[in-house]
Amino acid sequence: MQLVEQYLRDHADRFVEELKTLLRIASISADSRFRGETRQAAEFVCCQMQSAGLTAELVETAGHPIVYGEWLHAGDAPTALIYGHYDVQPPDPLADWVTPPFAPDVRDGYIYARGATDDKGQMFTHLKSVEAWLTSVGRLPVNVKVIIEGEEEVGSNHLEQFLTQHKARLQADVAVISDTSQFAPGIPAITYGLRGIVACEATVRGPRQDLHSGIFGGAVVNPANTLARLIGLLHDDRGRVQIPGFYDDVAELTPIEREGFAKLPFDEPGFQENLGVAALGGEQGYSTLERRWARPTCDVNGLGGGYQGEGPKTIIPAAATAKITCRLVPHQVPETIAASLKAYLASHCPAGTTLEFTTWHGCPAFVFDPTSPFINAARAAIHEAFGVAPVLIREGGSIPVVATFREQLRVDTLLLGWGQNTDNLHSPNERFCLADFHRGTRASAHLWQQLAGVRRA
Amino acid sequence: MQLVEQYLRDHADRFVEELKTLLRIASISADSRFRGETRQAAEFVCCQMQSAGLTAELVETAGHPIVYGEWLHAGDAPTALIYGHYDVQPPDPLADWVTPPFAPDVRDGYIYARGATDDKGQMFTHLKSVEAWLTSVGRLPVNVKVIIEGEEEVGSNHLEQFLTQHKARLQADVAVISDTSQFAPGIPAITYGLRGIVACEATVRGPRQDLHSGIFGGAVVNPANTLARLIGLLHDDRGRVQIPGFYDDVAELTPIEREGFAKLPFDEPGFQENLGVAALGGEQGYSTLERRWARPTCDVNGLGGGYQGEGPKTIIPAAATAKITCRLVPHQVPETIAASLKAYLASHCPAGTTLEFTTWHGCPAFVFDPTSPFINAARAAIHEAFGVAPVLIREGGSIPVVATFREQLRVDTLLLGWGQNTDNLHSPNERFCLADFHRGTRASAHLWQQLAGVRRA
Numbered sequence: 001m002q003l004v005e006q007y008l009r010d011h012a013d014r015f016v017e018e019l020k021t022l023l024r025i026a027s028i029s030a031d032s033r034f035r036g037e038t039r040q041a042a043e044f045v046c047c048q049m050q051s052a053g054l055t056a057e058l059v060e061t062a063g064h065p066i067v068y069g070e071w072l073h074a075g076d077a078p079t080a081l082i083y084g085h086y087d088v089q090p091p092d093p094l095a096d097w098v099t100p101p102f103a104p105d106v107r108d109g110y111i112y113a114r115g116a117t118d119d120k121g122q123m124f125t126h127l128k129s130v131e132a133w134l135t136s137v138g139r140l141p142v143n144v145k146v147i148i149e150g151e152e153e154v155g156s157n158h159l160e161q162f163l164t165q166h167k168a169r170l171q172a173d174v175a176v177i178s179d180t181s182q183f184a185p186g187i188p189a190i191t192y193g194l195r196g197i198v199a200c201e202a203t204v205r206g207p208r209q210d211l212h213s214g215i216f217g218g219a220v221v222n223p224a225n226t227l228a229r230l231i232g233l234l235h236d237d238r239g240r241v242q243i244p245g246f247y248d249d250v251a252e253l254t255p256i257e258r259e260g261f262a263k264l265p266f267d268e269p270g271f272q273e274n275l276g277v278a279a280l281g282g283e284q285g286y287s288t289l290e291r292r293w294a295r296p297t298c299d300v301n302g303l304g305g306g307y308q309g310e311g312p313k314t315i316i317p318a319a320a321t322a323k324i325t326c327r328l329v330p331h332q333v334p335e336t337i338a339a340s341l342k343a344y345l346a347s348h349c350p351a352g353t354t355l356e357f358t359t360w361h362g363c364p365a366f367v368f369d370p371t372s373p374f375i376n377a378a379r380a381a382i383h384e385a386f387g388v389a390p391v392l393i394r395e396g397g398s399i400p401v402v403a404t405f406r407e408q409l410r411v412d413t414l415l416l417g418w419g420q421n422t423d424n425l426h427s428p429n430e431r432f433c434l435a436d437f438h439r440g441t442r443a444s445a446h447l448w449q450q451l452a453g454v455r456r457a
Numbered sequence: 458m459q460l461v462e463q464y465l466r467d468h469a470d471r472f473v474e475e476l477k478t479l480l481r482i483a484s485i486s487a488d489s490r491f492r493g494e495t496r497q498a499a500e501f502v503c504c505q506m507q508s509a510g511l512t513a514e515l516v517e518t519a520g521h522p523i524v525y526g527e528w529l530h531a532g533d534a535p536t537a538l539i540y541g542h543y544d545v546q547p548p549d550p551l552a553d554w555v556t557p558p559f560a561p562d563v564r565d566g567y568i569y570a571r572g573a574t575d576d577k578g579q580m581f582t583h584l585k586s587v588e589a590w591l592t593s594v595g596r597l598p599v600n601v602k603v604i605i606e607g608e609e610e611v612g613s614n615h616l617e618q619f620l621t622q623h624k625a626r627l628q629a630d631v632a633v634i635s636d637t638s639q640f641a642p643g644i645p646a647i648t649y650g651l652r653g654i655v656a657c658e659a660t661v662r663g664p665r666q667d668l669h670s671g672i673f674g675g676a677v678v679n680p681a682n683t684l685a686r687l688i689g690l691l692h693d694d695r696g697r698v699q700i701p702g703f704y705d706d707v708a709e710l711t712p713i714e715r716e717g718f719a720k721l722p723f724d725e726p727g728f729q730e731n732l733g734v735a736a737l738g739g740e741q742g743y744s745t746l747e748r749r750w751a752r753p754t755c756d757v758n759g760l761g762g763g764y765q766g767e768g769p770k771t772i773i774p775a776a777a778t779a780k781i782t783c784r785l786v787p788h789q790v791p792e793t794i795a796a797s798l799k800a801y802l803a804s805h806c807p808a809g810t811t812l813e814f815t816t817w818h819g820c821p822a823f824v825f826d827p828t829s830p831f832i833n834a835a836r837a838a839i840h841e842a843f844g845v846a847p848v849l850i851r852e853g854g855s856i857p858v859v860a861t862f863r864e865q866l867r868v869d870t871l872l873l874g875w876g877q878n879t880d881n882l883h884s885p886n887e888r889f890c891l892a893d894f895h896r897g898t899r900a901s902a903h904l905w906q907q908l909a910g911v912r913r914a
Contacts, residue, residue: 210550303765304762313759
């Protein structure tokens, strides 16, 4: 382990340079104009795996390729399945970035770039810890299989097919993902629960084309007013979602969980100040952590329709669109929620308008057993690298692959986040603290050691 | 008059060519990127006036220039003040145009281009009738003053200043504007009433920047959901606007007006089919013509906020915006309505969000006295040129200058529309029937003759 530690210290600066190279590649999976860059990122990750000492290859899919690597010479030791993604969210609004999203810039100990924390930087820690073991010691204490995909930000549409096709080859004892956050600076965390998600798009159409609002105003139902009215019907005054049946399958928090959340040193005023809002909000009757981690939501992600340029334009728009995501908790079913949302909107769509509804992707929520020996192994590794024991938390985001791993491979996932909630992921000026990058790499290196001691099921 | 008629016949084709030249100029007043083109249109109109025999000049304003021309050699005969505008609406959505908006194309007797009917084509009829008189006869039977401005589509912000500065010079007995429509093909109309308008923009702001909808969803008030909710509160289930006091100053239609409207040969099924909707809509308890002409509205013209690109993006937007116009009827006051709208939205804006509200422009509604001798003169001129007597109608659109003329110059306006409601004004594939263009030019030429017989007040 000393050899590994020494290697990590000696090569820390190079690791950052290589991360910068990856961050310069605009691998925006949602936007087909960036197909070339997305592939380029995959190729770079594949090279990195190979130089780390893994056998690695690009696996083609109907979408963006999957990078797969492995090192399986640890005999009877457990097998860890590492997962990450090389694709990133679109960077807009571009004007809000201090430095361009794909020109990584280090300021005050943070590296700023789209993907810095989500997930290029975090994923990189595992590639580098593997490199450190294989280069300095010549072997790993566990077997590792590594999947780095390129469609996480658009629903991981082709990952499931890959997993089912290679079920036997991908068998593992535990999965490891670093795509979450620490609880706060200096308080590392193991995330034992995630919310699910279903993403939809609703378009209300009215007249064949935009109409003069003077000549036709009052005679036709306005699709933009109608869409807004429909969205307004999604919540009541207490922040409760009004889609019929929305809460039917919701697992309420246990008193023990509510107590545990309440004990966490959550700086609510600081959280609010960081967001720049005069008040927090949401479903009444639940604390902020409860609302973020264990209560479902129905949020509009984007609104569009009619004239959005400079100045006024006196039209009735032909159509208006809303992108909507619901965050889900156990045991809500994404398909059921999407169908209920569609039916609810359609039932309130007046004559003279029509509703178009698309469901993009979904995954159920996930809760991990916090008494597992794998959790203990991770706890020890993190304690070693960060100097403090991690707290057990849940997370409001969704990592669909966690549900897929459980479903397809019957493997549970250690969610070990090295980032911070203030790292602006999915926002302008995304960043990753370089000290966390190096601590994460070290924790990862210790994790392989700790996992070697876990008795296989 | 025969000389004039002959001249109109002989030069009809050239008139169309010159109109095409004007239509090729993208004089989009709302978009500052088209400042150069907008000025170019003004210069072209000025040249046209000069070659018609008027003295004409460009009058600079803080915005787009006003073109002013006159011919004042008719002694004691009445003075007509002709008004039109050379600016046009933005042409988007561009993809819906069969031929490009600024490449005028003649198909099946229609000329297609942005501005074809609103207002370049209609305004041109008066320039050409003046040219016909001055070139063929050498004089006009009335004095004419011509104002062609470049900011009609953005609120005529600098016209009022021009009118007040040149009040004495602009004195006239009647104003003439062709910027409305015939009642239907073959049924020319004199428009004796217009709705007013007030145009606003409401932006709901929440967090400092877009947020990850998983990590923060449920903890903050979503500005896009909030904006939608606010818009949803603008109407009740019967289509009544819910802004407090909105209907307080509304002049209800008289039974005689309602009977008159009901007698018009309005093809409601054809109207509906042309719009491509399965049902018409709006305020319950009023006919479609009543709703369009004499009832106030509150329409969203555009919605924007958050992610509108391809695919999903799981964010809570930092802000969302709606452009809103209210169409007004006598005796609603634009400033009062805008203030009420702002107060209503603000009163429903929850803690954790803020409302930004802009009022763009407004003008009150207008109703002309249908027994005026000027109306009779126009009726005779139109009868002569179109072969049928015009009907008296109202119009749902707003022509702010009509209110301004009454206020500043104490002159009433003859609204003589040569276009059709189906001419797609403010929409893709705007057009103008060339037969109407020529009939309108002829009616205009007859109007000067008829007005000469009206006894001055």
